[in-house]
Each structure stands twice: as structure tokens, then as C-alpha cells.
Amino acid sequence: MTVIHFGRALLPDGWSSDVRVAIDADGRIAGVERGAKAEADDERAAIGIPGVPNVHSHTFQRGMAGLAETRGPITDTFWTWRETMYRFAGAITPEDAEAIAAMAFVEMLERGFTTVGEFHYLHHDRDGHEYSDIAEMAVRMASAAASTGIGMVLLPVFYAHSDFGGAPPEDHQKRFICDLDAFARLVEGARRATSPLPGGRTGIAPHSLRAVTPDELDALLPLAGDGPVHIHVAEQTREVEDCVAWCGTRPVAWLIDNQPLDQRWCAIHATHMTTPETSGLARSGATAGLCPVTEASLGDGFFPAVAWREAGGHLGIGTDSNVLIGLADELRQLECNQRLVTRSRNVLAETGRSTGRSLFDAALAGGSAALGLGEAGLAEGSITGVVSLEVEPSLLDSLEADMLLDIWIFAGRARVDTVWRNGVRQVERGRHRHRATVERAFQTTMMRILSA
Ligand SMILES: [Zn+2]
Structure with a gap:
């Protein structure tokens, strides 16, 4: 003791x-x-x-942090950054993945995060074939968590398509791709890997509405058991436009209308929402998983944090691309983004309350809910x-x-x-x-x- x-x-x-x-x-x-x-x-x-939970991380991306900051021949966006990320992801072995994850977990612990929600999608060998244990990479994540002492909620990602409407995956996505049967085996393996960890848990992460069809999403949900369900949504305006072109509805509105959203769900980014989407998502009990440093790095846009707070929405904080790791950095970026938008100060706090305390409380409560951690204080x-x-x-x-x-x-x-x-x-x-x-x-x- x-x-x-x-x-x-x-x-x-x-x-x-x-x-x-x-x-x-x-x-x-x-x-x-x-x-x-x-x-x-x-x-x-x-x-x-x-300690505060980090609700959203792709740990392997720590290895490419700072390596995508040279201006290219066309306007650099999330989509051009993604090309660099795909090249980097294509080179990583299981040993590399574990070494990079351990480094990122050390940095997270040193900077205030004591649990990580690892949104884990680098599953297969470099040629796209399954490793002899389909959960090899998940086991590496759990092993890095065990050796560094960070708490782990592993969120194996289901990724099957390159775009809305079930478009076939592209070649550089081959390490991420599973069908439903393979994914069920992967989740099982992830569960085996996380269960010996203190407080270790496994949920699921349908990657996004681009990568998962509605039928697949329905089929996936039972695999979560009582674990969390995380999904990227409405990070980019192009994604919103493509979703409207596919089904006539914006992505957050589609989730609200078609999925049983509740406190088990975490909507990662949810950057581009209308007022009804903001209030509807907040009412559902889902957490918004915000990654302010990465969202700024990738030029995603501004999350409607003021409306979200007024609607009683919960928020958690993630380090996403891990371009910079730090709880204080994320909270500062979240508040300062809102200061720039509203041209005012101390935006995300009640009158008379400390902004730092308000942000910290929100990240602790929302992050704990989003990862299903129970009491986290x-x-x-x-x-x-x-x-x-x-x-x-x-x-x-x-x-x-x-x-x-x-x-x-x-x-x-x-x-x-x-x-x-x-x-x-x-x-x-x-x-x-x-x-x-x-x-x-x-x-x-x-x-x-x-x-x-
Ligand atoms: Zn992400």
C-alpha cells in the first residue's frame, strides 16, 4: 500500500x-x-x-510527428497529410509499433494523461495479410501499455471501405481492412490482450461513415459488449459534403437518426455540426471526443464548443495524431480557439469560475465516461x-x-x-x-x- x-x-x-x-x-x-x-x-x-483520460490516440502517428510540415505543390490539407501518414503506416513492423507506442505512452504519462483510448487501425502485415495472430498489433499496443504503466482502453477499428456507399478500399488502406468475421476475431484477441492490464478494457471503433456501411455498423455494435463505441465524424467539410451527396443528410444528423447513440458512444471531432446536430448529439448522452492540437494542426475547423456547453454536452480530450502530446496543451488550444472565434476571453467557464478548472473538470468527467472508466477522480x-x-x-x-x-x-x-x-x-x-x-x-x- x-x-x-x-x-x-x-x-x-x-x-x-x-x-x-x-x-x-x-x-x-x-x-x-x-x-x-x-x-x-x-x-x-x-x-x-x-490523471485524465486521453480519449483518442493513433499512437503510431507519433513517429511521423513534425515530418509533414513542408508546404507541398498544392494546398496542403488533411487529405494531403493523410498521404504522408499512409506512407509512414506502410513501413511499420509490430516491433516498430510497440516501440513507438511505448514512447508515446511515456510522453502521455509525463504530460498528465494516465489512460489512453487507442483507436487502433494498423492491423495487418505490410502486404495486407493477417499476421498469424490477427491481433498481433493489438497485443503490441497492450504490451506497450503494460511496460509503461498507462491504462488502456483498446478500440480496434473496423475499416472496410474508402468512401461513402461502400466504395472498395484503396491499396494503401490494406493494413486496416477487415470483414466482419475477421473483425470479430480481432476484437476477441484485443480483449485477451487488455484483460490482464489493470483497468484494461476493449471497445470498438467503426472508423467513420466513409469506411463502414450502415449494415456493417448495425452488425458491429454487439461486438462492443459493454465497452465503448467510438467513431470519427464530421472532421472535415469535404466529409460532410460527401455524406450529404451519399444519403442527403449530414454525418452527425445521420448518426442521431440511425444509431442508438447514448453515453457509450464517443463522436470523435464532431467539428462541423449545425445547431440541431449540436443539441441532438448533446441530448443523446454521447461524448464529443475533441483533439484540439491535432484539429488545429490539420486545419479541420472550429468545434462549436460554446453551443455544445450550453446544450449540456460532455467532452473528452484526445491527442489523436500525437503531433504534440500534453493535456495542458490540448485544453489551452481548446479554449484559445474559442477566444479567436468569439473575440473574447475565458469563454468555456461559468461566470466567476476558473477556466482551467472548468476545462479540467470537463475533460476528466467526459473522458472517463467516453472510455467507460467509472469513477475517475x-x-x-x-x-x-x-x-x-x-x-x-x-x-x-x-x-x-x-x-x-x-x-x-x-x-x-x-x-x-x-x-x-x-x-x-x-x-x-x-x-x-x-x-x-x-x-x-x-x-x-x-x-x-x-x-x-
Ligand atoms: Zn483520429
Whole structure:
């Protein structure tokens, strides 16, 4: 049993002073005591917060982060970026996938994320054939999660078509493609791989309405069991136009009209929505899985965050392409995008409330719901991880607690110091305990891929 004494800690009902958090050997919070003095064997930290789930990641894309920033001969868009991504995806072996995932998971833990929803679609060998174990790549994801200590909700992706209306897949999509029978075997294998992980779970991810037909979507849903269902939707205006051309309806409206949306569902991006789509999706109980850094990087557009909040919608935060990994970076980008759109400040908070705290609470609650994690705050039974922040000394005792989140998210005057997950300190003084080894394997992998 590990016990940590925090000077101040953010509990589900707000900040509390002199908090002792007891974590059992599996990493589950065994008890939270308020107003308690530190005992001799306690670990100590000034500021304690819960780890936040990362609802949407394609980990292998961390390897190509920063490598698609040269202007091409035509206007660069999501679609030209996707060509670079396909080339990179085509080169990766299972060993590479694991090395890159481990690096990304280390960075996630160092930057405030303690669980990852891995939207996993690189399934097959480079020639498109199944590995002898169809879940080989899923097993690699779970293995990287096990070695780095991040919590994993694996979301195997069903991908069968290149466009709306069941268009046949293109050659460079061959590593992603499954029929329904193969996908059922893949989900089974993913479940076997994640079940030994502390808090490990498996859901499903129909890739998008481009890649999955309505009949396939209906057939897939039972495979989710009680796990989450994530789908990319309305990320790009071209996707919206193509959807309208296919069925006469916009993609989010189509999902609302044709699928049993509820709190198990996470609509990834949902960038381009009309007002009725925004209120309808919020009413369904589904979470919007927002990835502000990637959405900005790819030029997707602005999510209607103000209308979403007013409609009572839940949001989770994902790192998606992993072009830059950081919870504070994502939350800052989300708020600052809205400032640019509305030409005002402190947009995503109630009057009189800290914006950083409002964003943090939303990402914790929505992310936990979207990954089906149950209680995710610093409370008995929670398994999702405990984080301490190191705060600039001059500010530590002079600020209200909520402002500590503001200076972390908006000013970089605080940072993640220690992360306890699976019952041990995975991160200490801002550095993952296995960083050196993981980084070496990642560098070797990248040198091989980039020189090929
Ligand atoms: Zn994505």
C-alpha cells in the first residue's frame, strides 16, 4: 500500500487540504482521508490531481510527428497529410509499433494523461495479410501499455471501405481492412490482450461513415459488449459534403437518426455540426471526443464548443495524431480557439469560475465516461491514476487552488511532477522511470524507418 499526503488535492467535490490518498498494489485508490496529518511513511507532495483520460490516440502517428510540415505543390490539407501518414503506416513492423507506442505512452504519462483510448487501425502485415495472430498489433499496443504503466482502453477499428456507399478500399488502406468475421476475431484477441492490464478494457471503433456501411455498423455494435463505441465524424467539410451527396443528410444528423447513440458512444471531432446536430448529439448522452492540437494542426475547423456547453454536452480530450502530446496543451488550444472565434476571453467557464478548472473538470468527467472508466477522480475505487503538480514556488502558497490549474494550462508555470499508476511512481520529477530505455528503442526504430 502506498500512501501520499498532499497539501492540497482536487477531490470529486472540490479542493481539500491535508489529504491522504492510499493506493493498493493494483493501483486502485483504497481510501481518501481529508484534514489528516502526514504519517512517517507517507510520500509527500504539495498539489494532487487525478490523471485524465486521453480519449483518442493513433499512437503510431507519433513517429511521423513534425515530418509533414513542408508546404507541398498544392494546398496542403488533411487529405494531403493523410498521404504522408499512409506512407509512414506502410513501413511499420509490430516491433516498430510497440516501440513507438511505448514512447508515446511515456510522453502521455509525463504530460498528465494516465489512460489512453487507442483507436487502433494498423492491423495487418505490410502486404495486407493477417499476421498469424490477427491481433498481433493489438497485443503490441497492450504490451506497450503494460511496460509503461498507462491504462488502456483498446478500440480496434473496423475499416472496410474508402468512401461513402461502400466504395472498395484503396491499396494503401490494406493494413486496416477487415470483414466482419475477421473483425470479430480481432476484437476477441484485443480483449485477451487488455484483460490482464489493470483497468484494461476493449471497445470498438467503426472508423467513420466513409469506411463502414450502415449494415456493417448495425452488425458491429454487439461486438462492443459493454465497452465503448467510438467513431470519427464530421472532421472535415469535404466529409460532410460527401455524406450529404451519399444519403442527403449530414454525418452527425445521420448518426442521431440511425444509431442508438447514448453515453457509450464517443463522436470523435464532431467539428462541423449545425445547431440541431449540436443539441441532438448533446441530448443523446454521447461524448464529443475533441483533439484540439491535432484539429488545429490539420486545419479541420472550429468545434462549436460554446453551443455544445450550453446544450449540456460532455467532452473528452484526445491527442489523436500525437503531433504534440500534453493535456495542458490540448485544453489551452481548446479554449484559445474559442477566444479567436468569439473575440473574447475565458469563454468555456461559468461566470466567476476558473477556466482551467472548468476545462479540467470537463475533460476528466467526459473522458472517463467516453472510455467507460467509472469513477475517475481521487476517490475510493478509482484506478485511473494520481498526479502531483510542481508549481513555481512564488505562486504555490499565494494562489487559490483553481488558479494552479490556470497557471499550468495557460502559462506553463506548473508542470506534472509525479504520476502514480498501477501502484508505483511511473513518473518522478517529470520523467518516466523507463524513459531512457524506451527512448533508445524509439530512436533505433525511427532511424531504421527513416533510412529505409
Ligand atoms: Zn483520429
